[in-house]
Amino acid sequence: xxxxxxxxxxxxxxxxxxxxxxxxxxxxxxxxxxxxxxxxxxxxxxxxxxxxxxxxxxxxxxxxxxxxxxxxxxxxxxxxxxxxxxxxxxxxxxxxxxxxxxxxxxxxxxxxxxxxxxxxxxxxxxxxxxxxxxxxxxxxxxxxxxxxxxxxxxxxxxxxxxxxxxxxxxxxxxxxxxxxxxxxxxxxxxxxxxxxxxxxxxxxxxxxxxxxxxxxxxxx
Numbered sequence: 001x002x003x004x005x006x007x008x009x010x011x012x013x014x015x016x017x018x019x020x021x022x023x024x025x026x027x028x029x030x031x032x033x034x035x036x037x038x039x040x041x042x043x044x045x046x047x048x049x050x051x052x053x054x055x056x057x058x059x060x061x062x063x064x065x066x067x068x069x070x071x072x073x074x075x076x077x078x079x080x081x082x083x084x085x086x087x088x089x090x091x092x093x094x095x096x097x098x099x100x101x102x103x104x105x106x107x108x109x110x111x112x113x114x115x116x117x118x119x120x121x122x123x124x125x126x127x128x129x130x131x132x133x134x135x136x137x138x139x140x141x142x143x144x145x146x147x148x149x150x151x152x153x154x155x156x157x158x159x160x161x162x163x164x165x166x167x168x169x170x171x172x173x174x175x176x177x178x179x180x181x182x183x184x185x186x187x188x189x190x191x192x193x194x195x196x197x198x199x200x201x202x203x204x205x206x207x208x209x210x211x212x213x214x215x216x217x218x219x220x
Contacts, residue, residue: 014050021054026063029055033067037075037123038090044068044122045154052158060158065151072126072143079130087127095121099128111139115146122147 021028029051036042048068052060079087088096102120103110111134114125129139 017047017050018054021050026055026059029060029063030067030070033064034071034074037068037071037126038078044071048151048154049158052155052160053162054158056162057152057155057159061148061152061155064155065147068122068147068151069140069144072122072147073136073140075123075126076130076136076139079127084131087131091121091124091127095124096128096131099124100131103128103132108138109142112142112146115143115150 021032029047032040032047032051033044036044036047048060048064051064054060055063075090078090084096091099099114102114102125106113111125111129114120115122126139126143
């Protein structure tokens with residue numbers, strides 16, 4: 001409820017990202033999608049939503065998806081050359097162990113399903129795939145196929161409230177009375193997105209914890 005009553009911090013972060021994207025153009029969105037996979041611990045979903053809000057559905061989707069695919073290949077290449085210890089530095093040992101089980105269970109479908117499944121982060125699949133015997137082409141094709149609909153969904157969310165967001169940026173924090181209804185609806189949308197993203201992270205944390213506990217039990 002704090003987000004609906006006192007959401008200044010969320011607003012400032014969202015406004016800053018969207019305005020930065022608009023000021024820097026589409027190349028900034030492309031670079032941001034790569035950096036979030038390699039250096040910045042923020043969800044790719046958040047970047048894609050901001051991209052859709054800043055540039056609209058088509059541009060936000062295509063450039064965001066392209067950046068995601070390039071980031072996936074870089075992550076794949078890093079773990080392929082650096083090995084398991086390097087991959088663990090980026091996504092953690094628990095994430096890699098979970099991905100090992102994911103690949104063992106799904107085989108050739110692991111990359112595609114990992115891209116589509118909402119509770120599986122992009123980066124974990126990319127780094128883990130580099131540790132397998134999978135060829136780069138076998139990794140890239142399902143990566144592209146799985147990335148396109150997922151990026152489209154989040155770019156669509158951003159585009160849905162892009163007009164509302166633009167209005168609020170112009171007036172915030174002194175929002176005029178005629179925009180109070182818009183502000184309320186924006187709060188609802190933003191709150192829903194935060195809940196969805198938090199739920200995804202919680203499910204991923206629970207699944208990895210459960211797998212780790214099961215692995216420890218078997219090793220006893």
